[in-house]
Amino acid sequence: MNPEKILTQHYNPETGDLTGGAKVVRTLKDVRSSFQDQVAVDRILEHENPVLYEVVAVEPGDTPGDLHYGLGILYPGMVGNEYYLTKGHYHETREAAEVYIGLTGEGAMLLEDEETGESRLESLGAGNVVYVPGHTAHRTMNTGNTPLTYFGIYPSNAGHDYGALAERNFRKMLIDEDGTPTLMDRA
Numbered sequence: 248m249n250p251e252k253i254l255t256q257h258y259n260p261e262t263g264d265l266t267g268g269a270k271v272v273r274t275l276k277d278v279r280s281s282f283q284d285q286v287a288v289d290r291i292l293e294h295e296n297p298v299l300y301e302v303v304a305v306e307p308g309d310t311p312g313d314l315h316y317g318l319g320i321l322y323p324g325m326v327g328n329e330y331y332l333t334k335g336h337y338h339e340t341r342e343a344a345e346v347y348i349g350l351t352g353e354g355a356m357l358l359e360d361e362e363t364g365e366s367r368l369e370s371l372g373a374g375n376v377v378y379v380p381g382h383t384a385h386r387t388m389n390t391g392n393t394p395l396t397y398f399g400i401y402p403s404n405a406g407h408d409y410g411a412l413a414e415r416n417f418r419k420m421l422i423d424e425d426g427t428p429t430l431m432d433r434a
């Protein structure tokens with residue numbers, strides 16, 4: 248064990264701050280193509296470019312067996328009737344799985360199997376732990392009125408592959424139907 252290596256970091260689930268990593272901030276402009284209702288996107292962007300989420304990732308090592316982890320904070324909000332969401336990705340190393348631990352708020356994860364195309368919706372909020380198997384695209388949505396914060400823990404060689412989904416998006420989308428989160432086919 249390297250005595251120089253910092254093993255303990257500090258996080259604040261209310262603010263999404265986590266020591267020891269760099270913060271990535273994603274605005275509506277960064278994620279705009281993920282939303283179905285492009286008219287609603289344009290309407291919001293006429294006035295502002297809201298921050299949808301922030302992620303701080305800690306990468307303690309890169310040798311086989313190492314783990315990386317990140318703290319995400321996804322703010323509440325809607326674009327049309329679709330909840331604020333993360334871009335979503337496969338792992339570059341397709342077999343790499345991930346564990347999500349919900350800390351605050353209410354939300355869900357959309358999982359899509361790369362081989363079968365099948366979708367699953369899993370609750371992610373305070374008190375939920377979601378296992379994301381390998382070969383599975385994953386996206387997070389905030390279905391509540393407060394920030395959704397969560398940890399994601401994954402193999403150091405997992406990587407992000409955004410390309411495939413940037414082209415065709417997820418097959419399903421989560422919308423608010425009379426106050427109820429409802430999974431629909433994406434047009």
Ligand code: S6P
Binds near residue numbers: 302317333385
């Ligand atoms: C990384 C992990 C999360 C996401 C975060 C943001 O493997 O799944 O930390 O990076 O939820 O989502 P995205 O799709 O913009 O990376």
Ligand code: ZN
Binds near residue numbers: 337338345385399
């Ligand atoms: Zn991931």
